[in-house]
Amino acid sequence: xxxxxxxxxxxxxxxxVRGVTFTIATGATFGLLGPNGAGKxxxxxxxxxxxxxxxxxxxxxxxxxxxxxxxRFGYLPEERGIYGKLKVREQLSYFGKLHGLRxxxxxxxxxxxxxxxxxxxxxxxxCAELSKGNQQKVQxxxxxxxxxxxxxxxxxxxxxxxxxxxxxxxxxxxxQSTGTTLVLSSHQMYQIEHLCTxxxxxxxxxxxxxxxLAELRRGWPTRTVLVxxxxxxxxxxxxxxxxxxxxxxQNGTLAYDVPQSFDLPALARELxxxxxxxxxxxxxxxxxxxxxxxxxxxx
Amino acid sequence: MNDFGIIFExxxxxxxxxxxxLLGTILGAAMIVFLSAAPSLFNHVISNSTxxxxxxxxxxIVAAAKKLIAKDxxxxxxxxxxxRPPTLADLNAHKDASAIIVLASGKKGLEARVYAKDAGGFRxxxxxxxxxxxxxxxxxxxxxxxxxxxxxxxxDVESLDAKFRDEASANSARGFAYVLVLLLYLAIILNxxxxxxxxxxxxxxxxxELLVATTSSAQLMAAKIVxxxxxxxxxxxxxLGVGWATAAGxxxxxxxxxxxxxxxxxxxxxxxxxxxPTSVIVAFVxxxxxxxxxxxxxxxxxASLISRTEDLGSVAGPLTLPVLAGFLLANWGLGVPNAxxxxxxxxxxxxxxxxxxxRMAVVSVPIWQVILAIAINIVATVxxxxxxxxxxxxxxxxxxxxxxxxxxxxxxRT
Numbered sequence: 001x002x003x004x005x006x007x008x009x010x011x012x013x014x015x016x017v018r019g020v021t022f023t024i025a026t027g028a029t030f031g032l033l034g035p036n037g038a039g040k041x042x043x044x045x046x047x048x049x050x051x052x053x054x055x056x057x058x059x060x061x062x063x064x065x066x067x068x069x070x071x072r073f074g075y076l077p078e079e080r081g082i083y084g085k086l087k088v089r090e091q092l093s094y095f096g097k098l099h100g101l102r103x104x105x106x107x108x109x110x111x112x113x114x115x116x117x118x119x120x121x122x123x124x125x126x127c128a129e130l131s132k133g134n135q136q137k138v139q140x141x142x143x144x145x146x147x148x149x150x151x152x153x154x155x156x157x158x159x160x161x162x163x164x165x166x167x168x169x170x171x172x173x174x175x176q177s178t179g180t181t182l183v184l185s186s187h188q189m190y191q192i193e194h195l196c197t198x199x200x201x202x203x204x205x206x207x208x209x210x211x212x213l214a215e216l217r218r219g220w221p222t223r224t225v226l227v228x229x230x231x232x233x234x235x236x237x238x239x240x241x242x243x244x245x246x247x248x249x250q251n252g253t254l255a256y257d258v259p260q261s262f263d264l265p266a267l268a269r270e271l272x273x274x275x276x277x278x279x280x281x282x283x284x285x286x287x288x289x290x291x292x293x294x295x296x297x298x299x
Numbered sequence: 300m301n302d303f304g305i306i307f308e309x310x311x312x313x314x315x316x317x318x319x320x321l322l323g324t325i326l327g328a329a330m331i332v333f334l335s336a337a338p339s340l341f342n343h344v345i346s347n348s349t350x351x352x353x354x355x356x357x358x359x360i361v362a363a364a365k366k367l368i369a370k371d372x373x374x375x376x377x378x379x380x381x382x383r384p385p386t387l388a389d390l391n392a393h394k395d396a397s398a399i400i401v402l403a404s405g406k407k408g409l410e411a412r413v414y415a416k417d418a419g420g421f422r423x424x425x426x427x428x429x430x431x432x433x434x435x436x437x438x439x440x441x442x443x444x445x446x447x448x449x450x451x452x453x454x455d456v457e458s459l460d461a462k463f464r465d466e467a468s469a470n471s472a473r474g475f476a477y478v479l480v481l482l483l484y485l486a487i488i489l490n491x492x493x494x495x496x497x498x499x500x501x502x503x504x505x506x507x508e509l510l511v512a513t514t515s516s517a518q519l520m521a522a523k524i525v526x527x528x529x530x531x532x533x534x535x536x537x538x539l540g541v542g543w544a545t546a547a548g549x550x551x552x553x554x555x556x557x558x559x560x561x562x563x564x565x566x567x568x569x570x571x572x573x574x575x576p577t578s579v580i581v582a583f584v585x586x587x588x589x590x591x592x593x594x595x596x597x598x599x600x601x602a603s604l605i606s607r608t609e610d611l612g613s614v615a616g617p618l619t620l621p622v623l624a625g626f627l628l629a630n631w632g633l634g635v636p637n638a639x640x641x642x643x644x645x646x647x648x649x650x651x652x653x654x655x656x657x658r659m660a661v662v663s664v665p666i667w668q669v670i671l672a673i674a675i676n677i678v679a680t681v682x683x684x685x686x687x688x689x690x691x692x693x694x695x696x697x698x699x700x701x702x703x704x705x706x707x708x709x710x711x712r713t
Binding site for chain 1: 305313501504696
């Protein structure tokens, strides 16, 4: 389990991270979200002991993260790096060794990850000759081939086409199955929402929201109901719901934000009684909604 | 194998396979061979092109002059004194002649005038030196044959310093010190720039962050520097091996009787001529290690601050100044090794490797000065490694425009 407690870090007069506290359970897939400049990268660098916090503690299973422990971690930074002149196989082998892999396991892991990420055909080509997407897969392999206990992937899907994104997704699911604790930072909310079990939203160096999607939704004050057809009778019923606010009508559907605690069966009964109801649906807030609200943007 | 070994191995292989290292090693060796052969070669070419002359004037004077200059010039024809100054057509009438030398007896001695095809290339000094006995003979009304033996007398200089037996061995040491300082300069600057390029490559290709997430920045920097040091040592050994076989020519050409570059004094003496004291070899190794560590760490730190390869020059430029200053001071020190400025410079870190080494090679430096210089430099090296390590650790994660000095100071405070 990774535990961050009241972590602070400043650069000169700029406070990049201010009192960040969260926990990541072993084996969880954790989404670390936030706008650019929110303090995500600084937080990730502190977790990996690349930067030292000014204040606060970071522990893995209760122990501070040192060089030995870090060898069991993996990291894919947002700013990608690669040795252009090294062949794909050499690059993977170098990082595998740095992560503690030794022959014969090293060779088998190199082959296994090249196959998993579908870059085996480029094994003996210099990395600089690969496309951007394939270079990114090489970098993912460098970070993950030792099948770390804890792996941070900063924007792993950026620059990947849908086919390569699916390949990466399969690789991440493999890591999930092996028990690797994953931290993903991405602006692609849909993928994050479906991959992660827990989330932390950071903005301005502070934690704005933290927990599983269900927990985050529990903290969301309203739900959205969709009703069809958009008839005046049904609209009148919805307008009578206490605290309800109409949202812009779309494609003949009435959309209303109603308090989280409203009585859906009672509303359903009233709508049925009012006339020709064809659709009644209650929508949970999406991760994107929660994210935007948490960072202070209009939803 | 630990991280240090893994990075060292990768870095060593990368560097030894790099075109820059291979070309540097080959060109360095070629330069050594060229410098060794050049004096003899130039001397040969110059001799051949200016050797043939025509002597004109009084037959007795011409006959005496012909004997005196025979060592350096071939007299292909003699003539009576011309009625008018010779022209190019007169010179061309004598195939292969480089000059017509007109000789006459004057009030004060010999009057000689040279009409050369190439006045700049003609060996005037040689001719003048050879004709001095004739000049004296005409002035004091005696024969040149009587004067010539008087011109040749031996002047032995005995060294009172225990370091060298005589002037010849001191000159030899000076010449060899020059070669070694040049090698030290090349080895330090080429390999430190190699470290800088390697760090800059990892920084600009953004792989640095991946590396420092895997291993410590201290191990990363140390392994890079040691690998560069190892490849630098191999390069030096190649150069020294080539130099060992060919350096005698340079030693003699530089360390001639007057310490000047008299190419015609070159007389290759073979391998046996190089008598290098063990203390100089130890000093060379010691100062190479100290100088390399000081400069390599500074170059690594400087390279860690840039985000684009184009910015490399702006951070590397200031570091080139002390290397160059050290090299120039060392050259100055060859002539005046105990001048106050040289003695002070030999105690200043970054300059010591060049200046103190030169002093040790050419004079007996008081032992306390050597110990003090090494002690100051060990302390300075530790301080430079600490400082550079700190800049490197933070610099690797800094992107954007090259930082200002105040930003670097802020980095050091964190």
